Amino acid sequence: MIEAQALAKRFPQKGRKAPLVAVRDVSLRAEDGNITGLLGPNGAGKSTTLRMLTGLIPPDSGSARVDGWDIGSDALKVRQNIGYLPHNAGIYPRLSARENIVYFAQLSGMGKTQAEARIDELVELLGMDDIIDRRTEGFSQGQRTKVGLARALVHEPQTLVLDEPTNGLDVMATRKLRMVLRQLRDRGHCILVSSHIMQDVTLLCDQVAIINEGVIAMEDSVAGILEKTGQTDFEDAFVVAIGESLENR
């Protein structure tokens, strides 16, 4: 479970006195057994929020707990319990897909035999039979995402944080990914997914937090957001939620 309270993060800007406010005030809750979507336009603060929640960067203010561990004081414990897929996650091109995954499994504390057994499960789950022993140089974005996702899942983390996981995936790969995420949800995992694609959110998420200019503008289920904004179309509901006009359809 993830609980965030008033997270804020600023970055210094080269040549400017005023810092860039990436996240102003983010409070959200992502339950176990749920898929929670963090929905927002480009530059809204989604990736920075996820990086703070995974203990990668410290917040300037606010706090958050992942499975009861504080992201500041227990960053290593937080990272131990999280599987994280960053936006456009890179992989090692001179290693095979299997070697990429084994590397992360071993760094997460798994033995080689244990990792190999887990990789066999993931190969089946993500449909990676044809690529698992190939060097990853020249992989398509979809194949790279699969390797990244397998790396994030290999140590069987309770909590999954995925930054725009459908980016670059084709229709079939996207459908397959949704199916995998639903399976993981049904097994009781907490899944937090950031996206700016409405369809991903409506088809996948049980709960949605809409973020705009570093602030959570609205948080509810898809049906709840439609009701709160008085819209029937989720894209319109999103536009209303971030305070924009519906005129430019």
Place this chain on the structure above:
Amino acid sequence: MRRIGIIARKEIRDNLRDKRSMFFALVYGSLLMPALILGPLIYSLQEAFTEGYEQPKKIHVIGEERAPNLIRHLHGRNIDADPAPENFREQLRNEELDIVLDIAEHYPERFSSGQPARVTLHYNRDNGSSQSLFWQIRAELESYSHSLAAQRLLVRGHNPEILETLELVESDVSREEVGAGMIATMLMFMVTLSMTMGGFYLAVDTTAGERERLSLEPLLSLAVSRLDIALGKCLAIIAFVFLAYIGPLISTSVLLPFIPEGFFGNAGRPTLTTLATLFTVNLPLVLMIGTFLMAVAVHAKSIKEAQTQLGFAMLVPMAPFFIIQFTNMDLDGQAQLIPLLSQYLLASELLIDGKLNWHNALPGMVTTSAAALVFFLISVRAYKRNLGLG
């Protein structure tokens, strides 16, 4: 510890598959540089020490028949005479001939009447072998002239020593160790350049490369301390620097027997024990160059930026070579404490004396190790700051 080993092994395996990294770690410093630096030296020394002393010199002469005694004198000094061609000036300019001895037409008459008989040496100062032959023939001619003059005075009942106003005695107290010192400097230059190039691509790939291909963020998101990540990567870089370090030492120990013994003067040819001592003394340098490369590359945002910065930074390890070769600085005392420079000085001491005073060696080894630690801590600090993620 286990995680450090996993990271180091992965980086090494990853880069063993990179032809460029392998070339610079195994081929460049081990084979290419010794071949390019020591090869020509060995070739020229073989010529100087073998041909220079044993093979007869050949000169071309105009009017050979006018001075048979002079020609015989030269022949006795291992200098053979051939008739000079008519276009000898052009041939000298084209470096087809080295030297032409021109015996004047009036030589027999003036020689017989006890007057100075003119001989002209035509040579080409732009041609190295022509110039060296010029000095040798000139010395022989002066010696011939001097001995004849002495005989003439004796015949006339005078003591030839009357012409000697000074009795010049040459007393060279040097240990004729220039060759050994030169090999020490060249060896250190090769070793330093080889180590720098050997670790270059790995340092770039494991730091800036990781950042550029966006694999850094997933790595940092794991439950591995930043210190372990930095240590693992650093160990991998040091492993490649070490490979690039032992390569030139092995090649040099193979090539040393081809360098004429005389080149080393009193110091003698370095033994395997000397090279083994040199290997030990330089070990802190392996650590320092590895950590130095990492500390520079870790701050670059892209591979291109890292390569540019390291391109400039690589001049630093080369600095002692130029200081020693081209300046006249006093390099005793405090200079022994300066990392890198101290290793150059120790190498010279070791190859010249054949042994090392460990009392002199230890301070330099300690300061070099301390510099390695500082560079490593710079990298750890960068990783703790997440290398500007965000």
